[in-house]
Amino acid sequence: MIETKSNITQTLLDQLQENAPKVTFMPDAEIISAIRYLEDKGIPNNKHEDYKYCNIEAVLRKEFKTVEQAFNELTNADIAPLKIDEAINLVVVNGVYSEELSEKMIVKGLTVNSLNQLSSSEKALLCSQAKSETDALIALNTAFSANGLFLQVDRNNIIPMPLHVIYVNSGNANFVTNTRSFINVQANAQATLIESFYNIGTAKVFSNFVSEKFVGENAKLTCHTFQNEGSLSYSVNTNQVKINKYSNYSNTTMTLSGELVRNNHNVVLADSNCEAHLNGLFISNGTQQIDNHTLIDHQMPHCESNELYKGIAKDKSSGTFNGKIFVRKDAQKTNAYQSSKNILMSDDATINTKPQLEIYADDVKCSHGTSTGKxxxxxxxxxxxxxxxxxxxxxxxxxxxxxxxxxxxxxxxxxxxxxxxxxxxx
Amino acid sequence: MISIKNLHASIGDKEILRGINLEVKAGEVHAIMGPNGSGKSTLSSVLAGREDYDVTEGEVTFNGKNLLDLSTEDRAREGLFLAFQYPIEIPGVSNINFLRTALNEIRAYHGQEEMAAKDFLALVKEKSKLVELDAKLASRSVNEGFSGGEKKRNEIFQMAMLNPKLAILDETDSGLDIDALRIVATGVNKLKSKDNATIVITHYQRLLDYIVPDFVHILYKGRIVKSGGKELALEMEAKGYDEIKREFESSEL
Structure with missing residues (x-):
């Protein structure tokens, strides 16, 4: 029997509704509209322009028809090898922030907590960047979000050591995680963040991660994304970033393993004189699929963005880079650069690249380049x-x-x- | 050292080498001259193992081994060195890292241990002086942004580092001004010993004023048509290749 699109989504929704703990921190209205959107649009397949080379629906049909949600409990011994010595290590297991496994350190101006501890003013920011109506995977996360990580650097504080968030999935039968994080770097504050992604169980996981990041006026957030989830992991990682006047945001994504890794990295440059730098490197082998989508939204003048993505595709693996840059009509004097370079190591490997520039201002410097070769x-x-x-x-x-x-x-x-x-x- | 017998090589359907015979002994310098398109660079490429060419006939013995059976890297490890006419730029690979890898892979092939970092750096210092190569160039990416002269000097520097038994200099003089030519030639001469040999491939006699050959061979249409001593090079310089062309154009080569 061939299942229809809505069937796949509905089956998943039913199973998650039965198994997932109730989301306590998300406003009800957000959950309702998320479910409605999912029921209406379904999980995207390759007919969806943004998921042309990354058929999530097919993955769910093939690998996650039944979802057992059989999670493993993890101990300090499981986490120890994943830690980074020179950082404060914070742990999120199957989407849930674990205070017990995280390192406790009192750092001036730093707040680390569960999402259900958000104050009402912070709650108001939740979903303001990650909007369900823009993407079904955001909607799925919003509807079934686990009690993830809330991290805040108060205004005028510089965190002296890197913060390392270990997002680790672990289960013993097919499972789905909806991990969420909320990172707020307030005005004049600075932090370095490492986000690592692992799956250390014996079961296949569909990992649907959403992070909202806010970088305040004159603040700086330097991020590193480290993805080493292994062959049992299928993940979609969405970063919705909003940066403010005079701020600086950078991220370098290193994708070293994962059967399917889809990264949506979307940055809104919401005010003038700010800059965003997105970099990525992947190496893929076997039948892996690595798909980097970026969206840089220049809304105001005198801002700069740089993107450099490189990939090496071996065996029958495939890599995609899709980089969209919006330069809105008020964003005069924008400098936006994008470059994607790839090496194919076998005749069976595939690379797809698609730069998309939409420019509505007339006094800007924008360029893009892409190359793929042996x-x-x-x-x-x-x-x-x-x-x-x-x-x-x-x-x-x-x-x-x-x-x-x-x-x-x-x-x-x-x-x-x-x-x-x-x-x-x- | 190397013995080439009746070597035929083609690229696609086109036969370029049409029966080369050449014997080079330890301690000797041989020059191979000839007009453009005579097969000079093809000969060096075939000896170094470039895969674009098919050897259709003949044999090459190098130190008692069948050279044509060896991979490019094993030929180098056996002591064959080709100084490229057009050295390749390799951004991101430092000269030092490249040479250390090469040297240690050659040593491993001969069952020797890796060279200690200290000894390696001392060797770099010593050998870079030989071709007056700025020490800074050694730490830069291989040939990236080097001038033409620097690239050629870098080739001879690599040769000095790897200490080959047989060096083939493919048009090393092309693109060099007189000062660079002198530096390169002095380097090559200093590396000469009774245990190694050099094949100098060139279009012009000029280089041979500095690197004096024991034998000169004229290559034309894929064959060595004339051999002699160093005076043959001067004769070619004086008369040009036209006489050779006339003499051998008509004969069925």
């Missing part, structure tokens, strides 16, 4: 002619290709971890 055979021959074996020569060239992105990771032990996994994947 490894440079002339360079390969040159290295081999000096006695370097085929394998080492390839690795040298691929490392050289990735180096400028690996260099963007400012935390030494994270950089080491990335480099180690990257070399292993080559």
């Amino acid at each position: 490894i440079d055979t002339e360079a390969l021959f040159y290295l081999k002619a000096r006695g370097i074996g085929e394998d080492s020569a390839r690795k040298l060239l691929l490392q050289a290709f990735a180096q400028e992105l690996i260099d963007k990771i400012e935390i030494p032990s994270l950089q080491e971890r990335v480099l180690h996994l990257f070399e292993k994947a080559l």
